Amino acid sequence: MIGVAPPAHDPAAPESATTLPVAGPATVRAYVRELLRRHRRAFVLLxxxxxVAVTASMTGPYLLGGMVEDLSAGAAEVHLGRTLSLFAVALAVQAVFVHMVRxxxxxxxxxxxxxxxxxxxVRSVGLPPGVLERAGTGDLLSRITTDIDRLANAMREAVPQLAIGFVWAxxxxxxxxxxAPPLALCVLVAVPVLVIGCRWYFRRAPGAYRSEAAGYAAVAASLTETVDAGRTVEAHRLGERRVxxxxxRVxxxxxxxxxxxxxRSVLFPVINATHSLVxxxxxxxGGVFVLQGWVSVGQLTTGALFAQMLVEPVGLILRWYDELQIAQVSLARLVGVREIGTGGADDGTxxxxxxxxxxEVRFGYLAGNDVLHGVSLKVRPGSRVALVGPSGAGKSTLGRLLAGVYAPRSGAVTLGGAELARMPAERVRRHVALxxxxxxxxxxxxxxxxxxxxxDAGDGELWAALGAVDADGWARALAxxxxxxxxxxxxxxxxAQAQQVAxxxxxxxxxxxxxxDEATSLLDPRAARHLERSLATVLEGRTVVAIAHRLHTAHDAxxxxxxxxxxxxxxxSHDELVAAGGAYAALWRSWHR
Incomplete structure (x- = not known):
């Protein structure tokens, strides 16, 4: 078939805009089976x-076929009143059960x-922070909004309608x-046309819909990043480049x-042709069969009406199956987060x-471009360690590795001999907080x-926590x-208040x-110094790794x-490094000028 060609670039290219995975067919099928098991009673009831509704709907063609059969046989009386009564009852039953079906x-x-x-x-909230940081907000946002919206229609309509369509057909x-057994074979005439058209369509549709969804995610990521960094874009005159x-991407x-x-413009005419062929x-x-005496006129009438009724369930199945192709991509993107580990393999240690x-930790955000190069550091229990250095030196990255947010590319970060990268995120958070x-x-x-x-914290504990960070004053003043x-x-x-709440x-x-990591950066220097003194009693006895540009924090470490x-x-220590006259001493002198 000749027509619009897919975009010239690799269909998978847009998917590279995100590091969040898309679930494979096996994972999607397993999740669908899990959903059906959860709702098997409701599904069986549907x-x-x-x-019952479909059986009631077939009463009319059966009664009409019987009347035609009687008339063709020369019957003097067709019992029209009884036929109409039965049809009315069937119609009422059908109406009630169609309502129940819906x-x-x-x-x-x-x-x-x-x-x-x-x-x-639940799965998204449980993802390791490092995964979300690397993926960025655009892809996660598109999954939460666009993919959920696409699935909403499929879940509300496609799944029930497909079940209805299959039972109906x-x-x-x-x-x-x-x-009329011979007439049932007539339906097979349209099968080759339907199979060829659907195979052509469904061989191309899943990949196309997947690339379309990934393309939208790339658009969302671009717009979100531009809006979030609007001031930076303006300051560096990056407007034209971002546009x-x-x-x-659009x-x-x-x-x-x-x-x-x-x-879809190719598929739908194929479906219409199938209906006409049936x-x-x-x-x-059937007319030839009647002339040959293989079926009666009444059977032909009933069979023709049943064949005409097939148009709707077959169209229903194909229409909603096409909808499910779109939904399947969104479902794969949503279920994809299930394939992300929640914090390590958990070796039980x-x-x-x-x-x-x-x-000897090495780590990089991009392959082949390490940010940390063989870093080794020991933090004794109960000690205060300050990480200082110029911007871009890798302080925050090292802090995230020590907090178990990221896993090193090589080397190991351990807590009490256990590798943080192999521990579930929830267990890490019980020991270490960032x-x-x-x-x-x-x-x-x-x-x-x-x-x-x-x-389970009580009000007294909440007020004590606010007091520990100098926030109880403004909090008690709230109405x-x-x-x-x-x-x-x-x-x-x-x-500043939001940071105190954190x-x-x-x-x-x-x-x-x-x-x-610059936990008091949003407070003015005097307030930050006061808060750090208040926190000192809270931090007593704890191991603290502080990343700061304000060197008074380092002085106290x-x-x-x-x-x-x-x-x-x-x-x-501070005195040792100042006496050494190296990089720290230069920073200290610059800080006091």
């Missing part, structure tokens, strides 16, 4: 109710969709085979949209202590935001105290090892590690 189908679709949303949300074919990138996406539309073959071949070690410059205030009350760290609504639609917290969560979580070009160039 099929049963639909079978109701049960909608309920089943909503239940499946609710399960899917919940599964995806099977019962009609069975009735046709029982009523050109968005235009290119063009690629629309190419795939146009291609999938063309595929009905036409029944009439023509528990930490045998609190010492954190990095041994607090960085980024923070988020969730929609809800101030209490809800704090209870995220420990759900509703801990019940004050914050976040979008509620009280807008200042960046630190209060840290106090409540109570891990024994903390990695603080037990050990200072100076990072330069992805390596630890100096290690020692």
């Amino acid at each position: 099929v049963t109710v639909n079978a 109701l049960r189908g909608s309920v089943l679709g909503e239940e499946i969709l609710a399960d899917l949303r919940e599964d995806f949300l 099977a019962l009609l074919l069975g009735a046709l085979a029982v009523t 050109a990138l968005s235009d290119r 063009a690629e996406w629309t190419q795939w949209e146009r291609y999938t539309l063309w595929l 009905f036409g073959s029944v009439l023509i071949i 528990d930490p045998k202590g609190r010492e954190v070690r990095a041994d 607090v960085n410059q980024e923070h988020h205030v969730f929609v809800g009350s101030l209490r809800d935001n704090l209870l995220l760290a420990r759900t 509703d105290g801990l019940d004050t609504a914050v976040g979008s639609g509620g009280l807008a917290l200042t960046p 630190l209060a969560r840290l106090v409540l979580a109570d891990p024994h090892t903390l990695v603080l 037990d050990v200072i590690a100076v990072a330069e070009d992805g390596r630890i160039s100096e290690l020692g």
